[in-house]
Amino acid sequence: MQSKTRIIVLHMKEIIYTVIFLLLGILLIVLLASMFLPGKNDKSSSAKKIYTPGVYTSALTLNNTTLEVEVTVDESHINSIRFANLDETVTTMFPLLQPAMESIADQIIDTQSLEGLSYPEDTPYTSQVLVETIQKTLEKATR
Template sequence: MSANTKIVVLRRKELLYTGIFAALGVLFVILLLMLLLPGKAADTSGTPDSPDSTAETAMPDNVADLGRIPQSAQTEDVSTGAVADADAVLDNASGPVGTANTYIPGIYTTELILGSETVNVEVIVNDHAITSLSLADPDETLTTMYPLLEPTMDSLSEQICETQDLSQVTYSAETRYTSLVLL
């Protein structure tokens, strides 16, 4: 019986590297399992799950708060997010009947991007009606590239100021796409 002694030499540096890589491997497997396995992911963002949710959301800066009108009397245009008073009846001489103010008076602008050019659309409103819609300082290159832009805006402005209703706006087949972009 001879004793064969085997001597194993472990270096501290190799043990340290092995331990670090083993810990990183375990951490990687745990993270991979958390990402791939379905779990109880609670939505903590505060956004409602469905459009008919009753949770109150914050109004954007460019939308007027019409809190004085009861929710049952408001109608919302889903395409634009605009809120209008359903009980107000438009009277051309004196504005809406039965309401103090329908709009917050002011000049509102938004930027419209057409290709590589931009143009500002300006809407002027008083307490009771939209008084003017126009293109604010259209560039010469823009009017050259889009020749129907200004005449179409003038036509839409006339109709909107007269009827105060976007659903009653009409346009020809020639200006259909330009009108839709502007609306």
Template sequence: MSKKTKIVVFHLKELIYTAVFAGLGVLLVILLCWMFSSHEKPEPVQETIYMPGVYTAGFTMNDSAIEVQVVVDSNHINDISFVNLEESVATMYPLMQPALSNISQQIYESQSLDNITYEANNQYTTEVLMMAIEDALDHAKIKP
């Protein structure tokens, strides 16, 4: 029994083509894995603070009933406004609408009733409005 020796001849051109195609195949697999993997960071889950809806709270100023409406979603205060504010009340208390606009803007930015600033000439109006907003938000808050 004699063993016959086999001689294998590789052509350099074929070796180069094979290496290039193997490299492209590996690159394609890596690219597909990267594209279809979830490389986005998951958003943190926010705790639900409010029951979404529209809540109102009222107060009186010199026998005039005034209602403040607060619109919330599960985590944010979206809108604060007057409901059916009579023209006579708006005329009698001209600082009421600007005071509510000032308070609302600060609340939208901070999503909190803490550290609200106001002008000295709007102190009483602002405090009454803040109490009404706080009352409406108390109705909106989810009780544990």
């Protein structure tokens, strides 16, 4: 009878290199799968959609003069807030209306929220009316 015993000599360096390359290969496959498989990114981006993109307006009446507050939004951001038809007679009658609107609009665009706004000391009530009108306009954008 002849013995068929074979002895294989492996160098420790070759085993370590093989394990490292196998781990890097598995890591590469996992990263590629997580980046390119559909579904995961679609769900996270749809959760951020708050508004229907567009330009929305609401009416504000001051002393028989109707002003339109115009809010421009995209899917997840408030882009601009302004008066649509502000003329000289209104700015003459209400000189602090435009500065109050600019102050509130800047705060809302920076924070993307109607919460925690600071109203100018000289126009607190006008600012509250403007915020209520902006809130009504944003409710139109969320429908």
